[in-house]
Amino acid sequence: MQRLLFALLTVWLALTASFFLLRLIPGDALSAQLDLGGASRAEIAQARADMGLDDPPIAQYIRYMSGVVRGDFGYSLIRLFPVSDLIAQRFAPTALLALFAMSLAVIWGVGTGILATLNGFWGIMGRGMMTLSLATPLYWTGTLAIIAFSAYLPYSGVDEWQAWILPILVLAFHSMGGIARVAFANIQAVKSLSFVIVARSKGLHPRTIMRRHILRVALLPVLPIISTQFGFLLGGAVITETLFVRVGIGRLLLDSVIAQDYPVVQGIVALSAMIVAFLSLITDYCAYLADPRLRWMDNNTP
């Protein structure tokens, strides 16, 4: 309950900060757009007054926040659509891409992390793959993938299912390294803890020890990483959608930033803050369910 309040407070602060920050920018899309269209000064002033852009910032802020509570994020300055519609139209491709990529990245990352703890050839392969994933920027692996596979696979748009393969693989490879690193470090650390030594001296099979004793505890810190990585994926969406010429939230954000269309930028910021806060709540709760030590502490603290 306390955590939930804290999360709501964070989202509210993030919204407030971005609201006032974005109001500091001189000039906005409306003036620029009308200027280009040859509108007169009076017409621009009229349009601004109609949209309430001349009211004192506090009044605008109160109006905006009361809208947000009702799920209304205002209107785009240039696209003449409500922000919530614009985002809703583009939400599915981005969310699906992030979801597929993240699921693959978790499996791939944990697998690589386990592989990396081994000795010999497979260990070297695991560690090499981890290093590569961490050391290559998304926009480069993406470009390489396009260079290598553009002859065999469509890579742009969202209509054909084949066009999803490359973006998913590239994004998953990008997020996999961070997960693998945490998994690797934790397995190494947990291996030498006393309950593992007890399990080993009981004569349990190494694979059983790995599965039942080590992995359960060592993979817990992976959970919070997943929620941060998800945040990165949202940021990464800007790059992926540019790279692979896709429709989505990231592309909308970039276009809106360039056009100084604040209400849209603001709406996307709000969305991403909510998603990040929500995910960290969920991952915290999962960690609580999965680690017997955390539950024990909760029941036994005086």
Add this chain to the structure above:
Amino acid sequence: MTRKIALIWLVCLCGIAIFGAMLAPYDPMTNHENAVAQAPSLTHFLGTDGLGRDVFSRLLAGAGRTLGISAFSTLLAIGIGGTMGIIAPLLGKFGDSSLVLVMNTLLAFPPLLMALILLTLLGRSDMALIVAVGISQVGMTAQVIRGVTRSILGEDYILGARACGARWWHIAWVHIRRGIAPTLGAQLGVVFCYCLFNSAGLNFLGVGVGIGVPEWGAMLAEGRSIFRTAPHVAIFTGLLLMSVVIAVNRIIDD
């Protein structure tokens, strides 16, 4: 052994960053019209790009801007985030909670998204890029440093120092500064890599430096758009970027 190679390579890169423009065999902005999008050859060591500019020269000339922006934004992030992280646990319960709230608010924005928004606010200049990319890493740095500071404060020797009547600034300066040094060093490397990715990423998106300016991220974007005729542009630029990150990671690994 690999550590030594990494160190030598980083020193070389510093040299290239400072003197790169002078070492370049061609002018990075000159279009060689009869040699457009050429594969690597003896005259053009790493080939030419879509406008016939020498890729090797552009990589050398761009090193200063790319690495410089990342280095300065790293210092900014570590400066602000590190101070926040050290101060927070020393401020008592209320001060600590409010700083944690600030950190969480910063962390609610994915870094690239935050940098993108700040960049709109600050306009397009190298300085703006430094500030935008630096600020977007403050939250993470502060969180990491706060964690380490807290664990140091739980040690017995801090209790001892407190019992001897040490003030908080004495504890911060003498005990925490020493205890935190290894983490701070590692964090420097980690944040540098993120800053490098993000500043080059913003340039890749075309919201950073102006058109045609030699910079690795912008060169990757050019390489992406001409990948059919001249894939070597993107390949070499990315390899260089990767080599920097691998070297930095190798150094901070121990």
